[in-house]
Structure formats: C-alpha cells, structure tokens
Amino acid sequence: MDLYNINPMPSETIASGNKSAISSQPASPKRVAKALLDWYDSHARDLPWRIGPKARKLGRRPDPYAVWLSEVMLQQTTVATVKPRFERFLKRWPTVEAMAAAPLDDVLGEWAGLGYYARARNLHKCAVAVTERGGFPDTEEELKILPGIGDYTAAAVAAIAFDRRAVVVDGNIERVVARLFAIDTPMPGAKPEIKARADDIWPDLRSGDFAQAMMDLGAGVCRPKTPLCLICPISSVCDAYTQGNQEDFPVRPAKKPKPNRKGAVFALCNGRGEMLFERRPEKGLLGGMLGLPGTAWTADQKDECFALAPVKAEWERVGEVTHVFTHFHLTLDVYVASAPKGFRKSSDQQWIKPEKALLPTVMKKAVSITQP
DNA sequence: CATACGTGGGA
DNA sequence: TTCCCAAGTAT
Structure with missing residues (x-):
C-alpha cells in the first residue's frame, strides 16, 4: 500500500x-x-x-x-x-x-x-x-x-x-x-x-x-x-x-539521447596578461556573447583545425573541457599560444584580461584550464 | 508540432 | 555517475 x-x-x-x-x-x-x-x-x-x-x-x-x-x-x-x-x-x-x-x-x-x-x-x-x-x-x-x-x-x-x-x-x-x-x-x-x-x-x-x-x-x-x-x-x-x-503526473514522453559534438578553441595571449576574445554571431548558440575563437562544433572532429585559429602560431594543447548543452554533449580541445610579433587583431576581436571577461560557462571552463 | 536554446543542483 | 529538470520562447 x-x-x-x-x-x-x-x-x-x-x-x-x-x-x-x-x-x-x-x-x-x-x-x-x-x-x-x-x-x-x-x-x-x-x-x-x-x-x-x-x-x-x-x-x-x-x-x-x-x-x-x-x-x-x-x-x-x-x-x-x-x-x-x-x-x-x-x-x-x-x-x-x-x-x-x-x-x-x-x-x-x-x-x-x-x-x-x-x-x-x-x-x-x-x-x-x-x-x-x-x-x-x-x-x-x-x-x-x-x-x-x-x-x-x-x-x-x-x-x-x-x-x-x-x-x-x-x-x-x-x-x-x-x-x-x-x-x-x-x-x-x-x-x-x-x-x-x-x-x-x-x-x-x-x-x-x-x-x-x-x-x-x-x-x-x-x-x-x-x-x-x-x-x-x-x-x-x-x-x-x-x-x-x-x-x-504529468505524463512525459521518453527523452531522446543527446548526441556528442567536438570542437576546438584557441586562447591567444599577449604580453599584457590579456587574451583574445570575439563576439559570437547574433543568432544561434551563445548568440551575442563573447567567446574564444575556434572551430564549429560538429559530430565528427577534424584533425586539422588550425586553419580556424586566429593566427599561425605555436599552438599547445592544454587539455579539453566537456560541457552539456540542452541538446548535445560537447568536448572542446583547448589550445594556447602567445601572439606572434606583429599580430593584429581584427575589428570584431578584443583583448581582455581573462579573469575580467564576462563569458558563458563553457567559455569560462575553457579559459580556466589555460591558467597556471 | 518539433526543435534550438544553457546551466547548475539534487537524487 | 547519470538523469532529471526549473516561473519558456521563437521559429
């Protein structure tokens, strides 16, 4: 009973x-x-x-x-x-x-x-x-x-x-x-x-x-x-x-499993303790928010992602972060490099001290593993 | 009508 | 660990 x-x-x-x-x-x-x-x-x-x-x-x-x-x-x-x-x-x-x-x-x-x-x-x-x-x-x-x-x-x-x-x-x-x-x-x-x-x-x-x-x-x-x-x-x-x-009650239909996606982000550092961020497109995931430059997040990971990096540099992989979105699981490879001499950011990018950047959680995770 | 869209906390 | 889901909206 x-x-x-x-x-x-x-x-x-x-x-x-x-x-x-x-x-x-x-x-x-x-x-x-x-x-x-x-x-x-x-x-x-x-x-x-x-x-x-x-x-x-x-x-x-x-x-x-x-x-x-x-x-x-x-x-x-x-x-x-x-x-x-x-x-x-x-x-x-x-x-x-x-x-x-x-x-x-x-x-x-x-x-x-x-x-x-x-x-x-x-x-x-x-x-x-x-x-x-x-x-x-x-x-x-x-x-x-x-x-x-x-x-x-x-x-x-x-x-x-x-x-x-x-x-x-x-x-x-x-x-x-x-x-x-x-x-x-x-x-x-x-x-x-x-x-x-x-x-x-x-x-x-x-x-x-x-x-x-x-x-x-x-x-x-x-x-x-x-x-x-x-x-x-x-x-x-x-x-x-x-x-x-x-x-x-209420009766809920069975939920669908979340697919996995992968991607990479690039943390470029300058000599003033700043990191390069860019404003994400107005529409879509994390739309309008600041984030690290990176690849698209897709089901199949590509080996050569460095074409999407902000600059040709000595990218070092510091690890990966995982994050759960509403409709998929994400694994993000995180790369770090120092900006080469003469690097010029584009107009849609900005240098910000990483601890001061107002970021969505997944980007905060990525930034955090670049820190010593 | 189904899908895209974040995150953190509790069981 | 894994799953559930919390004062929903736009398309």
Whole structure:
C-alpha cells in the first residue's frame, strides 16, 4: 500500500501546513481557489521580486519592471540561481528606462552564466520597446507582443503586476493541475486541457496571488519527485492523490539521447596578461556573447583545425573541457599560444584580461584550464 | 508540432 | 555517475 494512499487525516493532527485544507466535499472551483489562497497567506515564499500577500492586501503592488525582469530570468532557471542575479540587475538598472539606455553588450555581460542568451537579447529589445511606448502594457494581449514575452510571461505579468485575471500556466502549475485532475494525456498534448482545467479553478480576485500560490505549491509541496501530499492543502480533492499515483503526473514522453559534438578553441595571449576574445554571431548558440575563437562544433572532429585559429602560431594543447548543452554533449580541445610579433587583431576581436571577461560557462571552463 | 536554446543542483 | 529538470520562447 502506498504511503500516501490514505484518507485525509483530521486537520488538527496534520502538520501546520494545511490548517487551511479543504476538509470535505464538494470540491467546487471556488473552494479549491480559497484553500490555495488561504494556504498562500501563511506559506508564501519571501522573494525579492514579490509583494507578499499581507502587503498586497493593503494595496501595494509590485513594480511591473521587477516582475517582468524576474519572470524572464526565471524562465527555465531555478529560484536559487535567479535571486542574486536579479538583485544585481535591479541595482545596476533600477528602471526599464535605465536598462533600455544601456548598451546591449552590457546586458549580455550581466547575463553571462545564466544561459539561454536569447533571453538577454530580448530583454534589452523589450526594455527599448517598453521605454518607447512609455511603460509596460497592462494586458496579457499587449504584453505578449513584446520580445521574449510568451504565453506564460504575459499571463504572469498581467496577473502579478496588474492584478488582471490571467490563467498562468508554468511547469509548476502544469504539474499541480495534471495531478489535481489526474490528466493522463502525454505532454505536451495535455497543455490545452491543463489550461482549461486551470481556468476552471482560477479566481477572479487575487489572480496574481493565486498564480504565485500555485507556483509555491508546485515548488515546495507538489514537487516532481516525492510530493508532500500530507501537508498539501488540496490533497483531499486531488484525483491523483486519491488514486495514490501522484508521481505519475504529468505524463512525459521518453527523452531522446543527446548526441556528442567536438570542437576546438584557441586562447591567444599577449604580453599584457590579456587574451583574445570575439563576439559570437547574433543568432544561434551563445548568440551575442563573447567567446574564444575556434572551430564549429560538429559530430565528427577534424584533425586539422588550425586553419580556424586566429593566427599561425605555436599552438599547445592544454587539455579539453566537456560541457552539456540542452541538446548535445560537447568536448572542446583547448589550445594556447602567445601572439606572434606583429599580430593584429581584427575589428570584431578584443583583448581582455581573462579573469575580467564576462563569458558563458563553457567559455569560462575553457579559459580556466589555460591558467597556471 | 518539433526543435534550438544553457546551466547548475539534487537524487 | 547519470538523469532529471526549473516561473519558456521563437521559429
């Protein structure tokens, strides 16, 4: 017998987590929403971009700029990673106008290490667009037009920053709803059904708090592995919990294996402790970021890669680095040389002290093994 | 609809 | 170690 497949205990005997739990039927949408909002009132996470439920009820609203910035940073990125980076961004550019006025390369540099660099390019583009129109739009429809703002972010900003009723569906809410209604359609086909079921229980009031309540529940209670159903405020109306198979939802298709790719990068050093970097093409992998010059990254490694080196020199192989991208494994040979006399960098290249270069992680790894 | 697009942390 | 995946978007 599954540990969790039991009847709900009397609320007094359960951890303080679900004092606000729904105790009995009927499980109307309104009761589900109330149970989650009550739970949020006492269990909301304290996050730097968030106005907590108490202050929110007193009329305080979060800065749309901060909400937007946090939502973009949180796309496919953990809260723990985002927290300090969000603080740095907000300190450096306190307003959307300030960010819009900054050079794109500064925004990319501040983003270095966070991944999915199209987000940073779109972040800057969006800041410019918002500044031109005099501020953030306050509807889902208008938000979704902006660069880097899709279904999720448009709904999240509309709900959290502007208190619009918007059905917000991220990975957490997807999981909560899939379990709540035991939706066994495989992802991503289940998305329309999940959105519809979320819509059913979504309240007209406190839409933003409800979105955050669902996300907090998904992150801390209705977790992907070993969900804490015993302290869940809505376990008694959860179909998956009733069936005892909460971990089976949502249903995900088997993942495909990642192919291997190889390449080489060339670390050219000058006499001033600097290294030669170049700006990567605007589109594609690590687009717009600084990196070491090198070969393309392909399935078959070529023996003679030195044609792609920045200059003919005494290249010494110092080792290799491995890195895992979303869709492939990379092994990078790393070569080092001193710039020959009379070497002239091209206009798209720049000399930077390696410890000061703002680089994507894979490039940081490559640079690190060139250091003594 | 499928694929490209990063990274780090936890089990 | 290996696998999973975290507040997705663009094409």
